[in-house]
Amino acid sequence: MNSPASLATELMAQLQGAPLQQIAQQLGASPAQTQDAVGAALPLLLGTLGRNAAQPQGAMDLFGALQRDHSGAPDLGDLLGSLLGGGGGGQTDGAAILGHIFGGQQQRAEAGLGQATGLGANAGQLLQMLAPIVMAFLAKRMQSGGMDAGGLGQVLGQERARVQQQGGLGGGLLGSLLDQDGDGEVGLGDLLKMGGSLLGGRR
Numbered sequence: 001m002n003s004p005a006s007l008a009t010e011l012m013a014q015l016q017g018a019p020l021q022q023i024a025q026q027l028g029a030s031p032a033q034t035q036d037a038v039g040a041a042l043p044l045l046l047g048t049l050g051r052n053a054a055q056p057q058g059a060m061d062l063f064g065a066l067q068r069d070h071s072g073a074p075d076l077g078d079l080l081g082s083l084l085g086g087g088g089g090g091q092t093d094g095a096a097i098l099g100h101i102f103g104g105q106q107q108r109a110e111a112g113l114g115q116a117t118g119l120g121a122n123a124g125q126l127l128q129m130l131a132p133i134v135m136a137f138l139a140k141r142m143q144s145g146g147m148d149a150g151g152l153g154q155v156l157g158q159e160r161a162r163v164q165q166q167g168g169l170g171g172g173l174l175g176s177l178l179d180q181d182g183d184g185e186v187g188l189g190d191l192l193k194m195g196g197s198l199l200g201g202r203r
Contacts, residue, residue, distance in 0.1 A: 043170025050160025
């Protein structure tokens, strides 16, 4: 089995054309800037999900959320229509999903993306638009592939490794999020902090 395209690349291909134009209009950004920003945001979101799903409990939680909230999701065009024109309900979902994905690092992720892409404060809005799209895409992938939580964790783990290997903007942002103590390496201290923040929200 040859190595398939990364999830981020595949999803980016699905967003080409009208969806990216809609996102650009919503952000008030140029198509080129939006393309770059989405190209950095998708690996960041998918890579962070890969980090969260690296723990069996994290993979189970994500699997459960995808089954519960995102199975039977509309296709991309309908989803974008409801997100961009549907009275903002999608934005609240997006904000809630981002809270689960990034936990306490949401502001740092938004600030890093805004700085790196020139979107500034609009980076948070972009991530809120993309979060439900990423989840719907994963839910479809999970259903078509007949994956269980372990399979989902494995696919996302491979995606995270690929994002970090490829580097680029998304990989750099993911690396800076993973490296919480700023020493340039993801050490045990960072992993313990992540473990604490991932588990800290569970009561």
